[in-house]
Amino acid sequence: MRISILFIFLFSSAFFQAQIDSINLIHPAAITAVTSDERAPFTHSDFDAEDLNKRDAAQDLPFLLRFAPSVVVTSDAGNGIGYTGMRIRGTDASRVNVTINGVPLNDAESQGVYWVNLPDLGASVSGLQIQRGVGTSTIGAGAFGASVAVNTLGAIVKPGVRAVLGMGSFNSSRESVSWNTGMIGNGFSFDGRASHVSSDGYIDRASSELNSLYTSVAKRWASGRMSLTTMLGSERTYQAWNGVPKLATDENVTDQEILDWAAGSSEYGYGSDSERVTDLIENRRTHNYYNYENEVDDYAQNHLQLHFDQRVGIADIAMTLYSTSGAGFYEQFRSGDSFQSYGLEAPMFPDSTSPESTNVIRRRWLDNTLLGSIINLSVPIKEAKLDAGFAYSTYSGDHFGEIIWMQHAFDVMPGTKYYDNVGNKHDMSAYSRISFDLIPRLIQVQGEAQIRSVLYTSNGVDSDLQDFMFDHKMLFFNPKLGLDFRPSENLRAFASVAIANREPARSDYLDHPGWGSALIKPERLLNIETGFKTYGNKWAAEIGLYHMGYQDQLVATGALNDVGNVVRINVPNSFRQGVELQGGVEISSRIRWDGNLTLSKNKIEEFDEILYDYVSMIPTIIPITHLNTDIAFSPSVVAASMIGIKVWSNDKNSINFEHAAKFVGKQYLDNTSNDERSLPSYLVNDFVVRWSPESESGLSVSVFANNIFNELYSANGWTYSYLDGGLDGMVTENYVFPQAGRHGFINIVYSF
Numbered sequence: 001m002r003i004s005i006l007f008i009f010l011f012s013s014a015f016f017q018a019q020i021d022s023i024n025l026i027h028p029a030a031i032t033a034v035t036s037d038e039r040a041p042f043t044h045s046d047f048d049a050e051d052l053n054k055r056d057a058a059q060d061l062p063f064l065l066r067f068a069p070s071v072v073v074t075s076d077a078g079n080g081i082g083y084t085g086m087r088i089r090g091t092d093a094s095r096v097n098v099t100i101n102g103v104p105l106n107d108a109e110s111q112g113v114y115w116v117n118l119p120d121l122g123a124s125v126s127g128l129q130i131q132r133g134v135g136t137s138t139i140g141a142g143a144f145g146a147s148v149a150v151n152t153l154g155a156i157v158k159p160g161v162r163a164v165l166g167m168g169s170f171n172s173s174r175e176s177v178s179w180n181t182g183m184i185g186n187g188f189s190f191d192g193r194a195s196h197v198s199s200d201g202y203i204d205r206a207s208s209e210l211n212s213l214y215t216s217v218a219k220r221w222a223s224g225r226m227s228l229t230t231m232l233g234s235e236r237t238y239q240a241w242n243g244v245p246k247l248a249t250d251e252n253v254t255d256q257e258i259l260d261w262a263a264g265s266s267e268y269g270y271g272s273d274s275e276r277v278t279d280l281i282e283n284r285r286t287h288n289y290y291n292y293e294n295e296v297d298d299y300a301q302n303h304l305q306l307h308f309d310q311r312v313g314i315a316d317i318a319m320t321l322y323s324t325s326g327a328g329f330y331e332q333f334r335s336g337d338s339f340q341s342y343g344l345e346a347p348m349f350p351d352s353t354s355p356e357s358t359n360v361i362r363r364r365w366l367d368n369t370l371l372g373s374i375i376n377l378s379v380p381i382k383e384a385k386l387d388a389g390f391a392y393s394t395y396s397g398d399h400f401g402e403i404i405w406m407q408h409a410f411d412v413m414p415g416t417k418y419y420d421n422v423g424n425k426h427d428m429s430a431y432s433r434i435s436f437d438l439i440p441r442l443i444q445v446q447g448e449a450q451i452r453s454v455l456y457t458s459n460g461v462d463s464d465l466q467d468f469m470f471d472h473k474m475l476f477f478n479p480k481l482g483l484d485f486r487p488s489e490n491l492r493a494f495a496s497v498a499i500a501n502r503e504p505a506r507s508d509y510l511d512h513p514g515w516g517s518a519l520i521k522p523e524r525l526l527n528i529e530t531g532f533k534t535y536g537n538k539w540a541a542e543i544g545l546y547h548m549g550y551q552d553q554l555v556a557t558g559a560l561n562d563v564g565n566v567v568r569i570n571v572p573n574s575f576r577q578g579v580e581l582q583g584g585v586e587i588s589s590r591i592r593w594d595g596n597l598t599l600s601k602n603k604i605e606e607f608d609e610i611l612y613d614y615v616s617m618i619p620t621i622i623p624i625t626h627l628n629t630d631i632a633f634s635p636s637v638v639a640a641s642m643i644g645i646k647v648w649s650n651d652k653n654s655i656n657f658e659h660a661a662k663f664v665g666k667q668y669l670d671n672t673s674n675d676e677r678s679l680p681s682y683l684v685n686d687f688v689v690r691w692s693p694e695s696e697s698g699l700s701v702s703v704f705a706n707n708i709f710n711e712l713y714s715a716n717g718w719t720y721s722y723l724d725g726g727l728d729g730m731v732t733e734n735y736v737f738p739q740a741g742r743h744g745f746i747n748i749v750y751s752f
Contacts, residue, residue: 041482062086078202090634091145119210168745243735292333299328384436421460602634637665682713
């Protein structure tokens with residue numbers, strides 16, 4: 001991607017002759033369908049482009065939202081670039097329904113969101129809404145704890161160019177240029193962005209090379225608009241998803257204690273893998289288990305969206321066609337694998353001997369396509385408003401593995417497939433929503449109903465060479481009801497009750513431990529929300545209460561599968577409930593404080609931990625029942641504080657300072673409430689100094705000092721326990737993902 005070519009294009013005479021205009025259209029109906037308005041009885045937080053840009057240090061979108069209520073973020077590489085994740089109220093990415101311009105971003109099979117595929121997305125976002133809880137009707141996998149609605153179509157249509165150059169710790173850098181032609185005649189406009197982000201990562205070798213291109217061509221007329229939007233992303237990241245042994249992150253642990261631990265760990269060859277053990281001792285927190293030079297994830301994803309909005313009489317109609325396609329692999333070096341694990345027989349050497357194992361380089365591929373359409377309708381009817389919509393999508397995902405090199409199998413050609421399977425999913429949903437004033441200007445009622453049909457089939461040979469086939473048809477009904485009470489302009493209260501259902505993910509079917517006869521079941525959630533808001537000219541406060549009661553929730557067992565994802569099982573009854581407090585005050589014309597606090601209780605009524613005892617050749621299964629335990633990765637306290645100070649200003653420029661702090665309480669790595677399998681609480685402090693022009697054009701510089709007090713913490717991890725001669729012989733493996741200590745980044749932005 002050549003930035004210079006883009007500059008030549010942008011500075012062409014046609015650009016300068018573009019008509020200057022600043023039409024700011026309302027949100028297209030495709031976006032309105034998945035967002036809540038001010039009086040919707042659901043808990044939500046809104047962010048505009050300025051909110052995101054002021055925190056944008058080339059990190060993925062979750063890190064730009066890290067100070068939002070009830071949000072906890074983590075990064076495999078430790079510095080927010082590359083593979084990142086976000087939990088809201090303790091719910092993971094597979095339960096956070098994400099849409100871009102109303103189009104689902106969650107992977108149809110894994111249901112996860114891989115922000116690394118769209119680097120620097122925050123630079124193209126004009127508005128974003130986080131809904132906590134079930135929220136309003138969504139497209140794609142049902143929201144099962146939270147939703148994030150991203151809008152890139154709401155930018156002001158005004159000509160301009162924005163060039164960004166950034167650099168920082170861990171050899172991180174960003175080069176980005178974005179443009180908007182403004183109205184260039186007959187209602188046409190063109191905007192876009194090209195970005196390159198790279199980093200060596202805080203964790204050794206956890207490098208990232210990320211590229212993205214965003215373009216949007218729009219045609220506007222008095223009663224509507226049509227736009228064609230493309231988002232192209234490619235990433236090549238060195239794998240760091242194994243984590244670091246928790247023991248090695250303790251500053252008080254000696255080298256000998258690490259050696260003793262490694263002697264009992266199969267991951268380190270019971271101490272015989274001297275290269276890895278030495279690296280662990282030398283690097284400790286920044287240790288990366290992987291050392292093969294091409295242990296990388298290499299993936300490209302392309303998004304194409306066609307949006308059409310039209311007002312017909314009093315009705316607003318929106319239609320969307322979209323395509324999301326992706327293809328890529330992760331490459332691995334494997335030492336001492338058996339031939340049988342690749343469906344091969346050991347070769348015979350000339351001396352009539354055969355090797356017991358072999359070294360292998362393999363690639364595991366995913367080639368997938370999602371095609372879909374969405375129709376939304378909004379009609380005011382006297383004192384009421386009716387919204388309705390229909391969505392359909394079809395997905396196909398080809399999963400296969402290739403042998404790139406094998407040490408002893410002489411007749412295996414590079415590119416030989418050793419497993420191959422296909423997943424197909426058809427998702428159809430329809431919803432209707434009515435809002436009306438029960439008492440004019442005082443009480444508004446909103447009722448909503450969604451029907452969703454899912455057909456998911458998959459068959460073939462899995463990576464463990466087991467044949468499988470499943471065919472699941474599911475029908476869900478998701479009703480919602482709420483009311484909004486507004487006795488005055490500065491007082492508001494709301495309450496709602498909603499039911500959501502969602503299907504298991506692909507890995508839930510494939511990784512089901514199989515010690516019981518019950519099949520993996522869909523999950524069901526009853527969500528009750530209530531809130532109260534009040535505000536004055538220079539202050540605002542909000543309190544919200546929530547209860548999320550689950551039936552058959554899929555929870556992490558603590559183990560990981562062979563691609564680093566958690567293994568989950570159903571538990572009959574569990575819940576999350578808590579209080580969310582938010583507030584803000586303008587202390588003076590130059591000082592403003594904002595903060596939020598979440599206090600929660602997240603419990604599983606009964607959880608069966610399954611342990612394997614390897615004292616004999618045939619492992620013995622030993623179940624342990626736990627009652628009233630904490631849900632994994634669900635801290636009971638999450639808080640944030642942000643204070644902004646305008647240090648200096650004149651008619652042309654200003655200098656602003658911000659201190660932002662995030663506190664996250666203790667998190668358990670599994671569902672046993674075992675303190676030995678937990679992450680301690682942490683408090684991270686960030687400082688930002690910005691020098692910026694008072695106008696929309698000119699040069700601005702932002703200096704980010706993140707984790708300024710060098711808090712050594714981990715925000716994510718995994719655990720696995722097994723037995724060697726009964727409960728007294730329990731062995732527990734705890735791995736964590738250390739986050740970067742003190743680090744910085746500088747952004748230089750020129751806009752005109």
